[in-house]
Amino acid sequence: MRLRTKVLLAQVPLLVALLALGAVATSSIHSLGRRADRILRENYRSVLASQRMKESLERIDSGLLFAAAGRAEAGVRQVDEQIAAFGRELRAQQENVTEPGEEHATSSLAASWADYLVIVEQYRALPEAADRIDAYFASVEPSFRRVKDAANHVLDLNQDAMSRKSDDAAGASRTLGETIVLAAAIACAAGAIASAVLTARILRPIGVLQQTTRRLGEGDLAVRARVNDSGEIGRLADEFNAMADRLQRYRASTLGDLIEAQSAMHAAIDSLPDPVLVIGPGGEIRDSNSAAARLLSPLLASAAAPTVDLVPEPVRAMVLAARDRVLRPGAAPASVSDGPDLREAVRLDRLDGPVLLLPRAAPVRAAEGDIVAATVVLQDVTRLVRFDELKDDLVSTVAHEFRTPLTSLRMAIHLCLEEVAGPTTETQRDLLTASRGDCERLQRLVDEMLDIARIRAGRDALVRGDADAAALVRDAVDAARSAARDRRVELVSEISPEAGTVSADRDRILVVLGNLLANAVRHSPEGGRVGVAVLLVPGAVRFEVTDEGPGVPDAAREAIFERGAQLAPGRQSAGRSSGGAGLGLWIAREIVRAHGGAIGIDPRLEAGVSTGSCFWFTLPRAPEPSGEERQASPDS
Numbered sequence: 282m283r284l285r286t287k288v289l290l291a292q293v294p295l296l297v298a299l300l301a302l303g304a305v306a307t308s309s310i311h312s313l314g315r316r317a318d319r320i321l322r323e324n325y326r327s328v329l330a331s332q333r334m335k336e337s338l339e340r341i342d343s344g345l346l347f348a349a350a351g352r353a354e355a356g357v358r359q360v361d362e363q364i365a366a367f368g369r370e371l372r373a374q375q376e377n378v379t380e381p382g383e384e385h386a387t388s389s390l391a392a393s394w395a396d397y398l399v400i401v402e403q404y405r406a407l408p409e410a411a412d413r414i415d416a417y418f419a420s421v422e423p424s425f426r427r428v429k430d431a432a433n434h435v436l437d438l439n440q441d442a443m444s445r446k447s448d449d450a451a452g453a454s455r456t457l458g459e460t461i462v463l464a465a466a467i468a469c470a471a472g473a474i475a476s477a478v479l480t481a482r483i484l485r486p487i488g489v490l491q492q493t494t495r496r497l498g499e500g501d502l503a504v505r506a507r508v509n510d511s512g513e514i515g516r517l518a519d520e521f522n523a524m525a526d527r528l529q530r531y532r533a534s535t536l537g538d539l540i541e542a543q544s545a546m547h548a549a550i551d552s553l554p555d556p557v558l559v560i561g562p563g564g565e566i567r568d569s570n571s572a573a574a575r576l577l578s579p580l581l582a583s584a585a586a587p588t589v590d591l592v593p594e595p596v597r598a599m600v601l602a603a604r605d606r607v608l609r610p611g612a613a614p615a616s617v618s619d620g621p622d623l624r625e626a627v628r629l630d631r632l633d634g635p636v637l638l639l640p641r642a643a644p645v646r647a648a649e650g651d652i653v654a655a656t657v658v659l660q661d662v663t664r665l666v667r668f669d670e671l672k673d674d675l676v677s678t679v680a681h682e683f684r685t686p687l688t689s690l691r692m693a694i695h696l697c698l699e700e701v702a703g704p705t706t707e708t709q710r711d712l713l714t715a716s717r718g719d720c721e722r723l724q725r726l727v728d729e730m731l732d733i734a735r736i737r738a739g740r741d742a743l744v745r746g747d748a749d750a751a752a753l754v755r756d757a758v759d760a761a762r763s764a765a766r767d768r769r770v771e772l773v774s775e776i777s778p779e780a781g782t783v784s785a786d787r788d789r790i791l792v793v794l795g796n797l798l799a800n801a802v803r804h805s806p807e808g809g810r811v812g813v814a815v816l817l818v819p820g821a822v823r824f825e826v827t828d829e830g831p832g833v834p835d836a837a838r839e840a841i842f843e844r845g846a847q848l849a850p851g852r853q854s855a856g857r858s859s860g861g862a863g864l865g866l867w868i869a870r871e872i873v874r875a876h877g878g879a880i881g882i883d884p885r886l887e888a889g890v891s892t893g894s895c896f897w898f899t900l901p902r903a904p905e906p907s908g909e910e911r912q913a914s915p916d917s
Contacts (some may be wrong), residue, residue: 298468305464309457323796324446326440330370331436337367337427344426345404345417360401367394374435377442380442383435390431425895486514490521502529511795556659559645560604564589567654576636596638599627600657626662637663639665686725691720742788743875747903750780750815750822753787757794758813759803769807782903783822789872790900795821797863797896799827806829821878821899827885829893838882841872873898
């Protein structure tokens with residue numbers, strides 16, 4: 282039997298109960314109707330006859346008085362008509378005797394009426410009006426009273442019966458209402474119980490399937506759904522059992538491999554010296570290694586359901602940020618950079634000394650390819666940072682030690698070229714000129730090394746102020762003209778009148794412009810052109826330095842700003858100053874970022890052919906002066 286048919290049959294008891302309730306209600310209504318009809322049929326007709334007989338009797342009496350008053354014709358006609366009417370109503374009453382005592386009352390009424398008719402005939406036979414008046418009061422009027430009393434008695438019997446029957450009907454109605462309510466309650470309860478029992482029988486196989494599914498989800502692959510049903514639920518149970526059989530066979534064939542693979546994976550993670558956390562989207566820690574429990578919190582290994590809240594600050598914020606970078610939509614397959622930026626390391630204070638941790642995050646993907654968790658490796662870079670600091674200190678010390686003898690050497694060469702120490706030959710001048718160029722390159726290298734040391738140590742604080750963008754470009758171009766003349770390169774500047782002022786450290790921005798111009802002049806061909814432009818962009822001022830050199834490959838545009846970046850073999854490093862170490866663009870990037878700006882490179886193309894590069898950077902505009910400052914600044 283189909284499930285739909287079973288569900289419909291489960292509603293049959295309720296339908297039967299409703300039909301039975303309708304039958305009881307209909308029967309009760311018919312019973313009330315019969316009671317009302319009985320009152321109309323048995324008593325109302327007698328009441329109506331009694332009232333009409335009293336009216337006829339009153340008119341007969343009036344007709345007799347008319348005759349006594351001398352209007353015999355009118356009185357006789359009225360008397361005859363009302364006698365006939367009274368007789369008709371009396372016969373109707375005699376045929377409608379229904380109440381106890383009503384028959385005797387009707388007989389008394391008929392007897393009194395017969396006596397009254399005899400007296401009326403005698404009264405009408407009197408010749409004189411005066412005799413009629415005496416006879417009326419002597420015999421007619423007492424007989425009239427007796428007939429009227431008899432009619433009233435019949436009327437009272439029927440009215441009392443109507444009142445009694447009306448009360449009985451009201452009581453029956455109340456009883457009927459209670460009976461209907463009771464019958465409705467019994468019918469609804471019986472129907473609901475029967476329907477519930479049938480529905481439970483129908484749903485029992487579904488409950489069995491539900492429990493079996495839950496146990497299967499908990500890992501009990503031996504469970505089966507035992508359902509005695511030939512319909513849809515039975516077929517569903519058969520399909521479920523077949524699926525469970527296939528899962529059990531699959532687990533039996535792959536469980537050992539999976540357990541072995543999981544054990545090997547956990548052993549590999551646990552052998553790492555750095556903390557490893559596998560974090561879900563909700564902050565739950567799905568797996569961790571012994572290094573995480575040792576460095577971060579022992580509860581990571583002992584808690585039943587560890588969460589990221591067990592990780593101490595500020596490492597927790599760093600871990601959550603790494604997780605969010607991996608889990609956000611459109612994230613790269615991994616967030617591990619080629620070269621870690623040690624400045625992103627977070628310090629964790631411990632009893633045995635501070636530890637510096639650097640996050641490396643990678644996504645954990647499901648079989649369907651969706652990212653379901655993030656693996657965060659906290660690399661211990663304490664020794665690397667210390668080595669880096671020692672290297673920076675060494676570089677700074679060496680650069681400082683180089684500066685004094687290098688200055689003396691440059692001065693000595695300059696004095697020799699000026700022939701202060703005596704005349705020189707042409708060959709000597711050529712050697713001295715080459716030595717001076719080498720000293721200049723060595724001086725720039727020392728300056729760059731000192732700049733790096735200050736930037737790395739955080740001692741290169743910016744001295745911000747309002748700097749005119751046009752003046753910055755003019756000063757930087759003037760400083761680069763000597764090198765441009767030596768290479769016969771033309772310097773051209775284009776400054777937008779809307780550029781205005783920028784909020785910047787003037788000396789540091791001149792270093793940025795100097796590095797970019799030195800690179801552009803060095804890589805431009807002889808007779809080439811280097812342009813410097815300043816234009817206004819939304820919320821900032823953009824500086825551009827363009828050249829006509831060989832350009833920068835697409836793959837190197839991001840790495841070119843890294844420290845010591847090199848291009849492909851056979852090409853010069855675009856990040857180097859002449860004779861430098863590839864530090865100029867890195868220093869420029871750090872200075873621009875410290876100002877809150879951005880730096881980059883765009884290719885210059887004409888007809889699809891590279892015609893050089895366009896290095897650019899942006900600086901925030903200086904805030905507009907208030908009204909009082911504008912009034913006071915120029916005139917005061």
